[in-house]
Amino acid sequence: MREASSAKSSGGKARKPQSNGASEGLLDRELVDLPAELRWREWMMRVEAVIFASAVPVGREVLARVVGKDCSIDLLIDDLVEELRDRPYELVSVAGGWQHRSRVRYADAIRASQAPTRGGAAALSEFEATVLMSIAYFQPLTRSELSKIFGKEVSRDVIGSLRGTGFIASGPRSPTPGAPYSYVTTKHFLSAFGMETLRDLPDIEALEDAGLLSRDAEHSEPFPVGQEDNSEGVL
Structure with missing residues (x-):
């Protein structure tokens, strides 16, 4: 009845499609x-x-x-x-x-x-996976801080690749000279790896004991890897 009345008052002219808000209003x-x-x-x-x-x-x-x-x-x-x-x-x-x-x-x-599937984690190189793991545990981290952790440069290409997967995003600017952006994980990271929050990450001490991760600031070699927006993924 409301639609018929509205059509009559508009002189029979075609009405514009309803907005999402109007459509929501029709849902009981x-x-x-x-x-x-x-x-x-x-x-x-x-x-x-x-x-x-x-x-x-x-x-x-x-x-x-x-x-x-x-x-x-x-x-x-x-x-x-x-x-x-x-x-x-x-x-x-x-x-x-x-x-x-x-x-x-x-x-x-x-x-x-072999059916195409939706979602899931993108394929990462071993080094990309290790950089992502470091960001997840120690975020927010700048590229320079990541390079210190690994004892070699973490390139912009690596950061760009991780950003392309949607696993990381720009975080707050660092208070260090030049105020570079830091990087943090995203909600997509949590979703892809089946976590509710970053508190669901494996215990860091267990990873350290297994030699998979270290809190030390400098390393001559990258960490080994196991098998397998400001971001809401930040703790």
Whole structure:
């Protein structure tokens, strides 16, 4: 009825497409006409649909846009996690939000299929991976500080490559002469490596004991590597 009235008042002229804000206004979030059980089920399906469609982890504030104001996002997520318990994929908490991820036990099958997959970590050289690891643990770090850690120059090409993957971004300027930019990890770094926050990084003392990382300021050789925006990834 509202659309018909609006068309008549505009003299039959074609209307401009609605903005996202207007479209959001048409979504019934409260669903008061539904029985409580069906209302909850619809909220669950909305939340799962948004997470499934998103290319990045979805935060609480985004999910709150599609459910009622008194709906508990945490309880919805708990029910979705339980519902997916027997599926080959799960709902995981990464980088400050939620995302669908294939279960580890099916990794071999996915690789054998050679099907193109979305997301994941970009391929890095051993040295790039070690520089990234150093930034993750000791950020914010300037290129000069990284060069001191490794005992040789960390080139702009290496930094550019890591920036190109989306794993690092410019952090605060250093108070040292010239005020160079420092570098920090990003939310994409957390997402790609399946972490909620940087507190999920492996214990640094264990890495030191294994010879994979050192807090010493200077090294004659790079650290060995194991197998395998201001940034929100900063602790």
